[in-house]
Structures are given as C-alpha cells and as structure tokens.
Amino acid sequence: MGMSAGGGGSSLNNEINVTPMIDVLLVLLIIFMMIIPMSRKAIDTQLPDPNPQPAQPNVNPDQIVLEILPDDKYAINKEPVEKAQLFTRLKAIYDPRPEKIIFVKGDTMTVYANVIWAMDQARGAGVKVIGVAPK
C-alpha cells in the first residue's frame, strides 16, 4: 500500500488500485481456458472392418445386437424392448456375461440422439466395447 503525502500537489487523488483485480481476472481466465478443453467427453465406438471376410458362417451365435428403430423403439436381438425397460434388460444380460461387447445397429431413419442414448445405456449396463454395425 503505497501512500505518499506530498505537500506540493494541488488535489487529493483517491485511486483504486486495480492491479490485484487484474491478477485475479487473468488467473480466472487461464483456469477457464484450461478447463474447457479438458471437459470433452465421448463414447468410443469400434468401426466395422472395411474388408470383411466373404465367408463367415455363424460368426458368433451369441452376440448381442441392439437395434434402434424409428419412433424411439428398441430391440435386442430382434426382440422388441420398451424404452423404459432397456437399461434393466441390458444389465440383466451383461452382468453375468464375461464378454462386454455390443453391436449397435441404428435404423437410418432414427435420430442420432436416440442412438447415442442407447449406447449410453449400454455403457451404463457394463458394456465395454461398442461396435457400430455397418449399414
């Protein structure tokens, strides 16, 4: 706190010292700039093999395919599942199952957000690997 009492001046000058405020604002700015890129989140999906083997008889009979149908409808291995029941069903399937792989096949007419929602539920139910089924 610099304080000078001079006798020669002409006026009493009362100034706010803004330096600490600038310091605080700059630190806040830096913190925000650090946090914004750190907060990115995503769902990892495995893309289909671009060169599938032509002959693959009975690939894996017990693989789980989650289908997202238009109008917010869902099906696990062709069997329709209520939206509200989806998480419970997936949990019941994946809790005892050692391989946590799911294939997600979205109908081309569905909304992207519904597909993400379904993948999100699958991850919550314990799925580790999400495969995107080819078109």
Add this chain to the structure above:
Amino acid sequence: MGMSVGGGSGVKAEPNVTPMIDVMLVLLIIFMITIPQINAGFKAVPPEGQNLKPHPEEDGDQVLGIDDQGRYYLNKQPVRNEDLETLVKDIYGKERDDYIMYVKAHKDLQYLKVINALDLLSRSGVRVAALITEQTPGTESLVESDRIKPGGSQ
C-alpha cells in the same frame, strides 16, 4: 492503495475507473475471440448422455464435425463431401500412434448421415470413432473407469 494528500484547493474522491474499464474491455475482446474458436466454428449441438468417457483434448486430435445441415468439417474447416474420404485417408493412411477420430455430430441429425460418415471413416483407416457427447448436467458416469480425473492417465 495509492493515496496522495496534497494541499491543493479541490478534494477529489472519485476513483479513477479508466484502467479498470480498459482491462474489462480487453477481457471482453479476448472472450469474444476465444469462444467461437472453442465452439469449433460450426453449428453442431452434440447430444447429451450420462455414461461417457473423458477425452481431454490433445494436439494430434482429428475431429470430424457434422453440422445440423449434414455438412462435414474436418478440424473445423468445412470440406466438401466428395473430398472428405481423400483427406481422411491422407491422415490415417500412414503410421500413427492411434487410429481414433472424434466425431462431433449434431444431435437431431438423421442417423443415416452419421452412419454414412462412420462408414467412410472405416474405409479410410479409422478404427475407433469417439462420438462426442455432452455430460447431462448433474449426472455422473456409472462406469468406474470414467470417473478417474482426466490427465492422470491416457
């Protein structure tokens, strides 16, 4: 607190706000410049979800954006649909540390647009597509490994 007591005629008790205004204006300008850059320069609102994996941004990240009109953006630069495959092949055709591509797509898009893009990526050498999703406010992932603080491990 600088304070000078003079013997002059007038007593001035007004704070000098000019430097403060200067600083505020500079901050305002900085924010106005940075925010559109952070928002990736195109209009895409990613969907919301709960059980998401943190992916802190890194230098070598490749981001494919799909805006609400279905237009493609490669690392925030608009690209023509027919050029995308060549450009992605250029990136992923050579030896890399990872074959992951981030896909930031608009939430209300028809899934056809997204699967078309994913198909194209898989043909161009991308192995993992990380679909960028925003955490629904007030939720936390049910998956334990997601809750590890970002930056601690890859």
